[in-house]
Amino acid sequence: MTEANWEQRSASVARTRAIGQRLGAAARPGDILLLIGELGAGKTALTQGLARGLDIGEVVNSPTFTLLKEHRSGRVPLYHFDLYRIERASELIDLGFGEYFGGDGVAVVEWADRVANEIFGSDWLQATITTPNNHGRIIHWRAQGQRAEEWLTATREPL
Amino acid sequence: MLILGIESSCDETGVALVRDGHEVISNALASQAEVHARFGGVVPEVAARQQLMAFIPVLEVALAQAGVDWNGIDAVAATYGPGLAGPLLVGLTAAKSIAFARGLTFLGVNHLEAHLYANWLHRQGEPHHAPHFPVLSLLVSGAHSELIVIREHGRYALLGQTRDDAAGEAFDKVARMLGLSYPGGPSIQRSAATWPIDQPLPVKVPRAWLRGTNDFSFSGVKTYIANLLRNPDHPPIAAIAAAFQEAIVDVLATKTVAAAKAIGAAEVVLAGGVAANVALRERLESDLRRLHISLRAPRIEWCTDNAAMIAGAAYYHLRRGESSDLSLDVLPSLALPLAQA
Numbered sequence: 001m002t003e004a005n006w007e008q009r010s011a012s013v014a015r016t017r018a019i020g021q022r023l024g025a026a027a028r029p030g031d032i033l034l035l036i037g038e039l040g041a042g043k044t045a046l047t048q049g050l051a052r053g054l055d056i057g058e059v060v061n062s063p064t065f066t067l068l069k070e071h072r073s074g075r076v077p078l079y080h081f082d083l084y085r086i087e088r089a090s091e092l093i094d095l096g097f098g099e100y101f102g103g104d105g106v107a108v109v110e111w112a113d114r115v116a117n118e119i120f121g122s123d124w125l126q127a128t129i130t131t132p133n134n135h136g137r138i139i140h141w142r143a144q145g146q147r148a149e150e151w152l153t154a155t156r157e158p159l
Numbered sequence: 160m161l162i163l164g165i166e167s168s169c170d171e172t173g174v175a176l177v178r179d180g181h182e183v184i185s186n187a188l189a190s191q192a193e194v195h196a197r198f199g200g201v202v203p204e205v206a207a208r209q210q211l212m213a214f215i216p217v218l219e220v221a222l223a224q225a226g227v228d229w230n231g232i233d234a235v236a237a238t239y240g241p242g243l244a245g246p247l248l249v250g251l252t253a254a255k256s257i258a259f260a261r262g263l264t265f266l267g268v269n270h271l272e273a274h275l276y277a278n279w280l281h282r283q284g285e286p287h288h289a290p291h292f293p294v295l296s297l298l299v300s301g302a303h304s305e306l307i308v309i310r311e312h313g314r315y316a317l318l319g320q321t322r323d324d325a326a327g328e329a330f331d332k333v334a335r336m337l338g339l340s341y342p343g344g345p346s347i348q349r350s351a352a353t354w355p356i357d358q359p360l361p362v363k364v365p366r367a368w369l370r371g372t373n374d375f376s377f378s379g380v381k382t383y384i385a386n387l388l389r390n391p392d393h394p395p396i397a398a399i400a401a402a403f404q405e406a407i408v409d410v411l412a413t414k415t416v417a418a419a420k421a422i423g424a425a426e427v428v429l430a431g432g433v434a435a436n437v438a439l440r441e442r443l444e445s446d447l448r449r450l451h452i453s454l455r456a457p458r459i460e461w462c463t464d465n466a467a468m469i470a471g472a473a474y475y476h477l478r479r480g481e482s483s484d485l486s487l488d489v490l491p492s493l494a495l496p497l498a499q500a
Contacts, residue, residue: 038385039332039335039336039381039382039385040378040381040382040385040386044323044324044378045323045378048322048323058494059320059321059322059374061320061321061322061323061324061325062321062323062324062325062328062378064301064324064325064328064331064332065169065300065301065302065325065327065328066169066241066242066243066302067169067243068243068491069491069492070244070491070492071492072492096244096245131385
């Protein structure tokens with residue numbers, strides 16, 4: 001099993017969106033992106049950029065209350081999850097959410113650290129967004145599995 | 160026409176009976192105490208499987224409350240989107256099965272459109288005053304922040320929506336940051352009220368106006384307050400709560416009033432849980448009064464997800480002779496048509 005780590009800075013919401021857009025442009029059906037970060041870190045902004053990279057035209061807003069929003073207007077369906085309100089992994093399983101992972105669409109999971117990573121299978125990309133000070137963000141990337149590593153590599157800007 | 164309505168788009172299972180699109184005969188929700196009692200416990204909040212278990216007891220409560228049997232029902236309607244596929248499937252399949260078994264007309268209802276029709280509802284014995292078109296609806300809850308115009312029955316359009324967080328979600332998340340209880344709307348309102356009215360606020364929360372659009376953005380407010388709290392010498396919690404509430408209300412009211420003016424609204428109606436916010440109601444009432452536009456809000460049990468609004472909305476389609484085929488499937492990403500510029 002392969003695993004890769006990488007770190008990058010984002011100075012603004014616009015920059016976080018642009019990083020997301022590169023991810024979206026390189027995304028394939030079955031890809032899973034796990035997002036971790038406190039309130040206001042930029043998880044939804046990253047997802048909005050990713051949606052743009054998938055050519056999704058409509059507004060992509062927070063699915064906190066609905067737990068999941070599906071977007072099907074792009075080249076690949078986007079399943080946008082938010083586990084903020086989830087207390088236990090069993091709730092996720094009860095909702096039949098397993099069907100959305102590794103299938104015909106790209107799954108993005110905000111607050112993924114509220115459940116154990118095993119639920120997402122063995123191949124996923126994880127972004128942990130931290131706020132070292134009031135301005136700017138650091139995104140810590142962790143690719144678990146071969147496809148996630150390819151996805152991350154395709155996303156990295158040329159040196 | 161007596162319509163059986165079913166709502167199961169998220170974590171509420173609701174069944175209601177509504178006559179002619181306005182008179183609520185019964186309105187049962189899985190979270191109601193009598194339903195809990197049938198289970199011998201609390202109905203778990205989030206689960207499609209649980210919704211499956213909740214459906215029959217909720218249906219029985221709705222029929223018993225109404226005191227009608229199947230022969231009195233003319234049509235069955237259920238939400239088919241937007242929402243979560245699993246829970247939607249439970250309600251929609253139940254509705255189709257009932258329609259098929261009883262030989263009743265069946266109709267799939269758009270959940271967002273149904274929220275508008277909560278403003279047509281009234282209790283049995285209370286007078287019925289239908290809103291005057293064109294109606295502008297501000298739908299604000301944990302899941303929604305939308306401005307919708309309804310020009311006549313069946314002709315509605317989305318004018319604007321949140322680009323990130325819903326207003327109710329911002330209340331909940333900021334309440335958590337401030338150490339206030341859930342749900343955030345009432346707790347922030349309570350905390351804000353403790354700030355002395357004659358004392359200026361030591362903090363101003365920035366507004367995202369998104370000028371030239373009817374859209375909202377509440378994510379920046381949340382980030383601003385998170386940053387504010389990182390400073391150990393931050394202003395008192397009550398002051399932050401008051402400044403936050405003021406910012407949200409200011410944006411919601413200003414944009415709603417501007418949209419009402421632009422479309423020539425005869426009436427503005429509220430929907431969603433945030434409609435219960437007193438500061439929002441007072442601000443809108445006073446701003447709209449100057450324009451001679453009236454404001455109304457449904458009873459709180461019809462503001463949040465419920466089945467009465469589904470049965471209500473269905474009536475205006477059915478009376479035009481519309482119905483859905485039994486092959487209708489759930490549409491989790493169902494949207495409202497966008498307003499023509």
